[in-house]
Amino acid sequence: MSGENSIEQLKSLGDGRFEITFAIADDMLFDIDLQLQLFCVASGQELQSIHIRQAGWDVAWLPRGRYVAEVDAGSVTLPTTGARPKALLWDQTNNKPRLLSALESGTPITEGRIAVPDRLQKPSWSLRSLDGLALEDLSWNRGHDDWFFKHFDHAARVIVNLMLADNELLKGRVLDVGCGDGMTDLGVFLRCRPREFVGIDPSRRFDLLDEVAARNHIPDDWKRDPALRFEPFDANALPFDDDHFDVVLSWGSFEHIVGGYAQSLREIRRVLKPGGLLFAHPGLFYGEYGNHLGEFFDDPWIHLKLPPEELEKRVKATPPDYMDRGGEFASPDDYWQWYTELNPITVTDFEKELRDLGFEPWRVALRTSNLVEYTPELQQYGFEQLANTELYVSAWNRK
Numbered sequence: 137m138s139g140e141n142s143i144e145q146l147k148s149l150g151d152g153r154f155e156i157t158f159a160i161a162d163d164m165l166f167d168i169d170l171q172l173q174l175f176c177v178a179s180g181q182e183l184q185s186i187h188i189r190q191a192g193w194d195v196a197w198l199p200r201g202r203y204v205a206e207v208d209a210g211s212v213t214l215p216t217t218g219a220r221p222k223a224l225l226w227d228q229t230n231n232k233p234r235l236l237s238a239l240e241s242g243t244p245i246t247e248g249r250i251a252v253p254d255r256l257q258k259p260s261w262s263l264r265s266l267d268g269l270a271l272e273d274l275s276w277n278r279g280h281d282d283w284f285f286k287h288f289d290h291a292a293r294v295i296v297n298l299m300l301a302d303n304e305l306l307k308g309r310v311l312d313v314g315c316g317d318g319m320t321d322l323g324v325f326l327r328c329r330p331r332e333f334v335g336i337d338p339s340r341r342f343d344l345l346d347e348v349a350a351r352n353h354i355p356d357d358w359k360r361d362p363a364l365r366f367e368p369f370d371a372n373a374l375p376f377d378d379d380h381f382d383v384v385l386s387w388g389s390f391e392h393i394v395g396g397y398a399q400s401l402r403e404i405r406r407v408l409k410p411g412g413l414l415f416a417h418p419g420l421f422y423g424e425y426g427n428h429l430g431e432f433f434d435d436p437w438i439h440l441k442l443p444p445e446e447l448e449k450r451v452k453a454t455p456p457d458y459m460d461r462g463g464e465f466a467s468p469d470d471y472w473q474w475y476t477e478l479n480p481i482t483v484t485d486f487e488k489e490l491r492d493l494g495f496e497p498w499r500v501a502l503r504t505s506n507l508v509e510y511t512p513e514l515q516q517y518g519f520e521q522l523a524n525t526e527l528y529v530s531a532w533n534r535k
């Protein structure tokens with residue numbers, strides 16, 4: 137399909153309902169919003185302005201194609217002179233909303249009232265594809281239970297929009313250290329379109345990315361883009377020149393680098409340009425998700441309560457409650473091996489290590505547990521260790 141991202145048609149269906157037909161011409165649009173406005177014909181005053189996002193929709197992306205949204209504008213009293221509807225299509229609504237197209241209907245609506253008079257009616261929306269795409273299958277409709285959503289949508293947005301604030305450096309050269317299956321990388325790459333994006337991970341799980349992306353209805357244009365590539369490199373010995381990258385990312389990987397991550401942090405600093413940005417989300421060993429054994433136990437601090445031999449016995453004897461990991465299934469022995477390799481990262485230590493290396497914190501976000509219940513075995517651990525569940529940091533490389 138060629139052409140523009142545009143609203144093609146806005147039609148009144150009566151009773152306060154409208155149909156908005158729009159076309160997406162780019163491979164994909166991200167963080168989309170649709171808006172319907174109603175203006176008084178006589179005064180030009182805005183009577184109603186409703187957004188699909190306000191109605192609880194999170195349209196994180198749509199691929200190229202044509203779509204129809206139907207909207208019930210909810211309770212609004214129309215002036216006798218009538219109202220003129222206008223539809224607007226936005227993207228990049230997380231940080232930098234961009235108006236892509238707007239269309240005003242030439243025909244005003246003249247019914248005295250467009251919602252049922254004896255009840256309050258909230259705006260509601262529906263969306264369908266005109267090309268047969270099953271929108272219920274898209275990651276943003278499945279939400280946080282879905283592995284692809286957690287990476288392609290959630291992780292990419294935390295990195296790009298929240299922690300790096302859509303910084304221009306994301307258009308330069310970007311490295312992801314410990315990229316795993318590459319879903320987050322694809323999400324960041326398609327959102328930012330950097331000059332170069334390299335994901336590295338010795339596990340080579342990124343080899344499955346083509347298949348996973350196709351299953352998730354991501355248009356395959358990215359496969360032909362040489363700017364994105366994956367390599368099985370080791371974080372401890374990065375085969376890149378000094379000062380090569382503008383941004384280095386690492387999501388959930390520092391805790392997994394066998395033998396500690398001090399060397400990989402030094403390598404990251406070396407390959408990052410002066411003034412470059414680091415984003416890090418290191419797993420916190422003592423926190424709620426710290427043992428990475430959630431598939432086996434409900435008690436998040438069980439690794440701090442049981443003797444190691446007992447923990448091992450239970451892991452190896454329990455069939456894991458498999459979560460969707462993009463189609464990969466590990467054995468209890470694998471889980472145990474990964475557990476024994478974990479680095480016991482804490483917020484305080486990680487901050488000190490970053491500062492000692494010359495990183496200057498820019499943004500920090502911490503998530504904490506709702507409640508930590510101290511048992512005798514936990515008394516030896518501090519509040520900060522147990523209550524912090526997730527740490528996100530962005531920092532400038534000051535050389």
Ligand SMILES: C[S@@+](CC[C@H](N)C(=O)[O-])C[C@H]1O[C@@H](n2cnc3c(N)ncnc32)[C@H](O)[C@@H]1O
Binds near residue numbers: 287336339370388389
């Ligand atoms: C929990 S996974 C996270 C992967 C990905 N970032 C994600 O969010 O799905 C941790 C990853 O760190 C990788 N890793 C471990 N040691 C590494 C090393 N020395 N160099 C690069 N990656 C490493 C593992 O192979 C694994 O894929």
